[in-house]
Amino acid sequence: MALPTLGADEIIAFLDDCLEVEFTFAKSEVPAAHILKLPRQQQDYILNLVRRVADTNIELAYQLACNSVLALEAMDERLVEEWAMTATDYYDRLGLYPAMSVIRELDGFIDTAHERAHGSVLAEEAGVLLPFLHGLSGRKLKLQAGDDTYTDTETIFVPAIIALFEDRKQNFLLYKATVAHHWAQIHFGTFRTDLGRLPVEQLGVFCSLETIRLDACIRRELPGLHRQMLSLRVLTGETGQALANELGERLTSPGADVSTTLELLDRVAGHDLPAACYQGLIKPETVADVMSRRIEREKAYFRVALSDLAKELQRRVEEADEDGEQQTRFDLRQRPETDSGGGERNVQLEFDGSPVAPPQNVRELMSSIIVDFGGVPPEYLVAAGPGEYDLRKYEDSSLNPDDVWKGSYHEEGAMLYNEWNFKRQSYHKNWCVLREIEVTPVYDDFVADTLDRHRGVLKSLRHTFEILRGEDRLLRRQPYGDDIDIDAYVEAHADVTSGMEMTNRLFTKMHKEERNIAVIFMVDMSGSTRGWINRAERESLVLLAEALEILGDRYAIYGFSGMTRKRCELYRIKTFDDAWDDETRGRVSNIQPHDYTRMGVFIRHVIRHFGEVEASTKLLITLSDGKPDDYDTYRGEYGVEDTRQALFEARREGIHAYCITIDEQARDYLPHMYGAANYTVIDDIGKLPLKVSDIYRRIAT
Amino acid sequence: MKTKVLKPEEHFITDEPYYQPIGQEIAVFEAAYKQLLPVLLKGPTGCGKTRFMEHMAWRLRRPLITVSCHDDLTASDLVGRFLITGGETTWIDGPLASAVRHGAICYLDEVVEARKDTTVVIHPLADDRRVLPMEKIGELLQATPEFCLAISYNPGYQSVMKDLKQSTRQRFVALEFDYPDAELETEIILKETGIDTETARLLVRFAHMTRDLKGNGLDEGASTRLLVHAAKLMSDDVSPVVACQTAIAQAITDDHDMLVAMNELSSSLF
Numbered sequence: 022m023a024l025p026t027l028g029a030d031e032i033i034a035f036l037d038d039c040l041e042v043e044f045t046f047a048k049s050e051v052p053a054a055h056i057l058k059l060p061r062q063q064q065d066y067i068l069n070l071v072r073r074v075a076d077t078n079i080e081l082a083y084q085l086a087c088n089s090v091l092a093l094e095a096m097d098e099r100l101v102e103e104w105a106m107t108a109t110d111y112y113d114r115l116g117l118y119p120a121m122s123v124i125r126e127l128d129g130f131i132d133t134a135h136e137r138a139h140g141s142v143l144a145e146e147a148g149v150l151l152p153f154l155h156g157l158s159g160r161k162l163k164l165q166a167g168d169d170t171y172t173d174t175e176t177i178f179v180p181a182i183i184a185l186f187e188d189r190k191q192n193f194l195l196y197k198a199t200v201a202h203h204w205a206q207i208h209f210g211t212f213r214t215d216l217g218r219l220p221v222e223q224l225g226v227f228c229s230l231e232t233i234r235l236d237a238c239i240r241r242e243l244p245g246l247h248r249q250m251l252s253l254r255v256l257t258g259e260t261g262q263a264l265a266n267e268l269g270e271r272l273t274s275p276g277a278d279v280s281t282t283l284e285l286l287d288r289v290a291g292h293d294l295p296a297a298c299y300q301g302l303i304k305p306e307t308v309a310d311v312m313s314r315r316i317e318r319e320k321a322y323f324r325v326a327l328s329d330l331a332k333e334l335q336r337r338v339e340e341a342d343e344d345g346e347q348q349t350r351f352d353l354r355q356r357p358e359t360d361s362g363g364g365e366r367n368v369q370l371e372f373d374g375s376p377v378a379p380p381q382n383v384r385e386l387m388s389s390i391i392v393d394f395g396g397v398p399p400e401y402l403v404a405a406g407p408g409e410y411d412l413r414k415y416e417d418s419s420l421n422p423d424d425v426w427k428g429s430y431h432e433e434g435a436m437l438y439n440e441w442n443f444k445r446q447s448y449h450k451n452w453c454v455l456r457e458i459e460v461t462p463v464y465d466d467f468v469a470d471t472l473d474r475h476r477g478v479l480k481s482l483r484h485t486f487e488i489l490r491g492e493d494r495l496l497r498r499q500p501y502g503d504d505i506d507i508d509a510y511v512e513a514h515a516d517v518t519s520g521m522e523m524t525n526r527l528f529t530k531m532h533k534e535e536r537n538i539a540v541i542f543m544v545d546m547s548g549s550t551r552g553w554i555n556r557a558e559r560e561s562l563v564l565l566a567e568a569l570e571i572l573g574d575r576y577a578i579y580g581f582s583g584m585t586r587k588r589c590e591l592y593r594i595k596t597f598d599d600a601w602d603d604e605t606r607g608r609v610s611n612i613q614p615h616d617y618t619r620m621g622v623f624i625r626h627v628i629r630h631f632g633e634v635e636a637s638t639k640l641l642i643t644l645s646d647g648k649p650d651d652y653d654t655y656r657g658e659y660g661v662e663d664t665r666q667a668l669f670e671a672r673r674e675g676i677h678a679y680c681i682t683i684d685e686q687a688r689d690y691l692p693h694m695y696g697a698a699n700y701t702v703i704d705d706i707g708k709l710p711l712k713v714s715d716i717y718r719r720i721a722t
Numbered sequence: 723m724k725t726k727v728l729k730p731e732e733h734f735i736t737d738e739p740y741y742q743p744i745g746q747e748i749a750v751f752e753a754a755y756k757q758l759l760p761v762l763l764k765g766p767t768g769c770g771k772t773r774f775m776e777h778m779a780w781r782l783r784r785p786l787i788t789v790s791c792h793d794d795l796t797a798s799d800l801v802g803r804f805l806i807t808g809g810e811t812t813w814i815d816g817p818l819a820s821a822v823r824h825g826a827i828c829y830l831d832e833v834v835e836a837r838k839d840t841t842v843v844i845h846p847l848a849d850d851r852r853v854l855p856m857e858k859i860g861e862l863l864q865a866t867p868e869f870c871l872a873i874s875y876n877p878g879y880q881s882v883m884k885d886l887k888q889s890t891r892q893r894f895v896a897l898e899f900d901y902p903d904a905e906l907e908t909e910i911i912l913k914e915t916g917i918d919t920e921t922a923r924l925l926v927r928f929a930h931m932t933r934d935l936k937g938n939g940l941d942e943g944a945s946t947r948l949l950v951h952a953a954k955l956m957s958d959d960v961s962p963v964v965a966c967q968t969a970i971a972q973a974i975t976d977d978h979d980m981l982v983a984m985n986e987l988s989s990s991l992f
Contacts, residue, residue, distance in 0.1 A: 152939050155935055
């Protein structure tokens with residue numbers, strides 16, 4: 022039976038509660054009057070949505086309630102939900118005002134929603150377009166969404182969404198054509214001249230002329246793509262080449278380059294050249310700026326790389342014959358085949374007259390330089406003298422995480438992670454700001470002291486783990502193997518003489534068991550661990566590390582703590598690559614309690630670390646002393662739900678999560694987060710160090 | 723039709739296997755063979771290492787015994803083992819022992835995949851002793867001058883576990899193989915399949931595109947072998963884009979985006 026429609030009083034009461042009318046003086050009557058007219062199912066839907074948004078901002082929820090009926094008339098429920106979530110997302114990122122405008126400008130949203138329905142979105146297609154672009158060879162270009170379509174010779178800017186055609190496939194094709202066209206601009210030398218000299222009003226004509234030339238280049242190199250580009254132009258109704266034959270021929274001949282285009286520029290004055298749908302713009306200032314910086318940088322890198330190469334080659338030459346000439350000279354030889362645009366593949370780097378195979382980085386630099394100049398200028402081929410360049414000034418200046426907080430607040434150089442809001446049932450995008458922080462090792466007697474105190478335990482631990490270690494085992498009575506199992510053979514022989522059937526299991530075989538486990542320990546470094554707990558945590562880590570060294574499992578140790586979403590700090594104690602040496606031990610002894618526990622973001626970050634290792638079993642073990650808890654709203658149910666969501670994400674990546682805690686109330690919330698069997702509560706802190714190794718043995722073997 | 727049964731040590735290659743030399747490898751191998759030196763071939767998969775070995779076996783008129791190494795291959799798989807027949811144990815030579823006995827060329831393909839204990843039998847064979855210790859029957863097998871040991875290894879697999887130890891690699895004359903340059907590769911495809919020059923040239927261009935993507939989503943670019951496969955499909959009227967997708971792209975990766983991207987690249991070319 023269908024539920025009865027809600028009355029005005031019920032709706033007003035619900036809205037009053039959601040919108041906290043007592044404090045905000047919002048008038049629930051206005052939206053309630055709209056909602057009243059809806060069928061029950063839609064009433065529930067809208068009210069639910071209002072409550073979810075009210076959790077973010079009450080004013081926003083009020084506006085939503087007022088506009089919701091209009092929205093439901095224009096869109097289906099899926100889009101209405103997207104509309105509400107876009108607004109909350111804007112609120113998170115940009116503040117109340119832009120979020121309100123999303124709600125108010127319903128029409129605008131409906132339009133873009135329509136575009137999204139059949140358009141092609143860069144964010145979705147980038148996974149294909151980027152490898153496609155890289156496959157076209159030359160410089161490793163980047164792809165980015167921008168307001169205009171153009172390239173600065175390092176990045177190609179394309180619209181975030183293309184919805185020119187009705188068919189999604191054709192919109193994708195337009196992306197492909199746009200990307201290829203701008204690649205061609207860079208690759209076939211549109212920028213090998215100073216475009217800054219061109220009067221601004223001629224840029225458009227120049228661009229169209231270049232398009233004719235580049236289309237011809239693409240036709241020679243990538244005939245399939247050229248056909249697809251033509252089909253696009255037919256769809257948009259462009260006439261293609263509207264140029265006098267003789268001019269067109271000059272542009273499309275294989276010898277044409279950008280100077281041909283410039284020569285013809287005056288002769289086509291007055292012509293109305295059609296613009297191809299993929300040609301975009303040319304921005305000479307941006308190009309000149311990016312190019313000049315790159316040229317300087319690459320020249321430095323290339324010459325320094327050559328000087329390294331020269332030293333290496335010289336050493337080999339000297340080893341071969343003692344009277345090797347001291348002068349180091351590079352040369353380039355053009356290979357006979359010149360038709361393909363393979364860039365660096367057509368030239369051969371030579372050293373003292375004999376060809377050398379340059380290392381990967383030199384090859385990449387060479388192909389980038391050839392793209393800029395059409396060849397490698399002779400002055401590039403002189404190896405850099407000692408101290409001629411200071412490469413540091415070209416390096417990306419990355420910030421030292423420790424310094425970031427010393428200055429004013431900013432998010433530069435940090436990693437951003439989403440956070441799950443269970444009330445809203447959606448993620449806050451790029452919500453948490455996480456930095457990895459180096460722990461300075463402290464060389465005190467903590468580790469030695471721990472090892473000494475737990476001497477007895479350690480001995481038995483070592484023994485247990487040694488047994489666990491996958492040693493070679495001799496398997497007996499195998500049907501196939503390295504050697505004959507004499508015992509089995511004697512028995513079988515006796516069987517045969519007594520008339521029984523002879524078994525074929527007569528061999529021994531060496532069986533090798535290899536462990537392939539990667540484990541990350543996340544240690545709670547929140548303020549509440551101060552004192553005893555902290556010491557117990559550190560002691561557990563020491564014992565565990567000793568045991569793991571025997572077992573040979575790969576392991577990493579991170580500590581986590583932070584304050585608010587803007588400052589989540591992961592302390593790097595041991596990465597997978599670090600050895601368990603004095604320095605790492607020193608870092609373990611310097612694990613100190615800091616601030617709060619915002620769990621979700623750290624789990625999400627650790628998932629990323631797991632992505633970098635290959636292992637058949639991935640294990641995440643958390644040592645904690647209580648519920649997820651942070652200074653702001655991250656407490657109670659919110660924190661638990663976000664952590665739970667993060668653990669789901671981990672499970673999706675094939676990571677097993679396990680929690681060891683000393684919080685006696687943990688039985689109330691841990692099963693919800695980790696699952697019924699994936700946690701242990703330890704009552705006595707003193708037992709933690711012993712228990713941890715024991716638990717590890719149980720779950721990882 | 724009747725299948726031929728041959729023992730590997732009695733199998734001589736009679737028809738010349740097509741091999742297009744890239745550098746001096748044939749001369750170097752012949753010299754190493756004459757001087758009783760073992761040879762190490764390194765290079766990416768599908769660039770012609772195995773074909774080169776067949777060609778050399780034909781050239782030197784010796785049988786070729788190829789062992790594809792896997793991670794369960796032990797020393798006794800190479801040397802031999804006792805088997806039981808009719809209440810008695812009989813010794814059966816493994817491929818390596820059989821090659822030494824018959825003066826064949828023994829080629830251990832992807833040798834790093836094998837168990838570590840195989841080095842025990844390779845080492846004495848690979849230095850100037852040239853003996854194969856067969857400890858189970860208490861014999862030492864002395865190699866004749868006709869015997870030759872060759873191993874192959876792909877340095878592209880950057881794994882600590884799968885690296886050749888210095889003590890092993892420093893016993894060998896090393897020949898490096900790489901994909902041939904564009905011109906030569908086109909020629910190889912033409913010889914092997916008989917498609918037209920233009921298609922072969924585009925195919926090579928496609929291979930270079932995928933090789934540029936190595937490290938950017940692909941573990942390995944298209945090998946010459948894959949190009950030959952694609953060209954063979956094309957010569958049997960499979961459309962070039964489909965041939966590239968099935969014979970090359972699908973063979974290199976399972977990643978959906980990469981597959982689509984490679985499909986876009988091949989459809990741009992043909």
